[in-house]
Amino acid sequence: xxKITEIEKQDKSEKNIExxxxxxxxxxxxxxxxxVKRCISCGRCSGVCQLSKVQKYTPSRIIEMILEGxxxxxxxxxVLWDCLTCNTC
Numbered sequence: 001x002x003k004i005t006e007i008e009k010q011d012k013s014e015k016n017i018e019x020x021x022x023x024x025x026x027x028x029x030x031x032x033x034x035x036v037k038r039c040i041s042c043g044r045c046s047g048v049c050q051l052s053k054v055q056k057y058t059p060s061r062i063i064e065m066i067l068e069g070x071x072x073x074x075x076x077x078x079v080l081w082d083c084l085t086c087n088t089c
Contacts, residue, residue: 045089
């Protein structure tokens, strides 16, 4: 029977910690994604945004596009820079 050295135990422990952190991060990302999707479904932010009537994308659509991986398209559209920061949403 092989004797496991302290270094091997530590390596195994560190790998287990890394795996746990990885899976916790994935669970957190999924929970956050679910909460954001639930949030944008009400549409209140888009309904009260003064710019949503003249903008290419509504606030909820912007968040939806970011979740779908279209960050570049949102940034290139310029809608983020037009926000009045009125905090109505």
